[in-house]
Amino acid sequence: MSDVQITVDGRSMRAEEGVTVAAALVGARIVALRTSVQGEPRGPLCGMGTCFECRVTIDGVQHQRACMRLVAAGMVVDTRD
């Protein structure tokens, strides 16, 4: 596995290609991946695609489960939508 460049919330960072986006974000100490209807932070819980708590925007597509997507070179991730 090799490190690739991805963009998270507008900032460039390195991440290991082929790990899940959720793992890459948590590894970078980014644990609040979205905001609930009531405005509370939410992050990865089940890590296997069931709980939908880790949804982020990936390459412009909203509500992607970070735990079900693998890091790829040039990926643009946003946790603020």
Place this chain on the structure above:
Amino acid sequence: MPDRADVIVVGGGVVGAAIAYELTREKQKVLVLERAFVGSGATSAGMGHIVVMDDSDAQLALTKYSRSVLDEMAADMPSACERDVCGTLWVAEDGPQMEEVRAKQRRYAALGVPCEILDTHGLTLAEPNLRRGLAGALRVPGDGVVYPPALARWLMDRAIEGGAELRCGTDVMSIASGVVTTDRGVFTAPNIINATGAFAPLLSPGVEIVPRKGHLVITDRYATFCHHQLVELGYLASAHTMNTESVAFNVQPRRTGQLLIGSSRELAGWDASINRSLVQRMLERAVEFMPRLAQLSVIRTWTGFRPATHNKLPFISRLDRDGLWIAAGHEGLGITTALGSARLLTDLILGREPCMDPAPFAL
């Protein structure tokens, strides 16, 4: 329990809750009997579109009046009701439908319902996610959205504050003059109201109300995807084809950013299972109007049963025996028309000058 109820309301949906609220305001002692919990039937299955509709003069009068009552109460409404005066856009696909838009505009304007015609460009500006080339729309800015079970709960809570009593988990077996028989005993009152929606014929045989099944789909949150309740002008035609399945484009933005997508109509008895081919047609119709909908993710689909009558008007009326009344059959408009129905029925029960002509709603 009130020492003795003046009125027993059978059914704690939005209509029963509104009636309990209105009668309590008139110092009547009200007992509400509900089989499950407040708003557990058609109330929580619907969209909660608050809309002035003009299928008939009576429907126009009832929806317009009811909307104005909701507006008066809005300042007190808790945020849980998710009221949003987002307006309705009646979307026209072509020239002939645009003629209908103009006729609709004249009918609404004649009754003092504010509205404006959008041309094709104006429609694109108002809702960029609609497909290009639509003819235009009628915008009714005073229409809106509420979260129906929360509205029913709030109305019921206000009735209870005013002295009404609510008994949930009470299955009503029969009603007769002055007497309601339930699985938890017999209750008596001079006036008894059947407000059980599509179940009304079970307690009042001969009343012609049938369950008219519908599907709704809700998406994940996509804030700003659309801004108005969007309804195709052909919706009324869909609502009219009683004996066949029909779908119509009907999309609603929720306060949460979610979108509700409807609508379907079919007669399927009480079969609540999802009719997948009909849902497919419904979504295809929606995507015809809003192509980008196809990219959104759906989180849940459910069904509900509109209490449908032959003429699209509810029965708000005396039944054939002394002290028996009915307020049922609101089809897909119960959230909009509950409060107006409640006022009219309260006027009839108290023998007052009615707030609108009761004749079209008579049994």
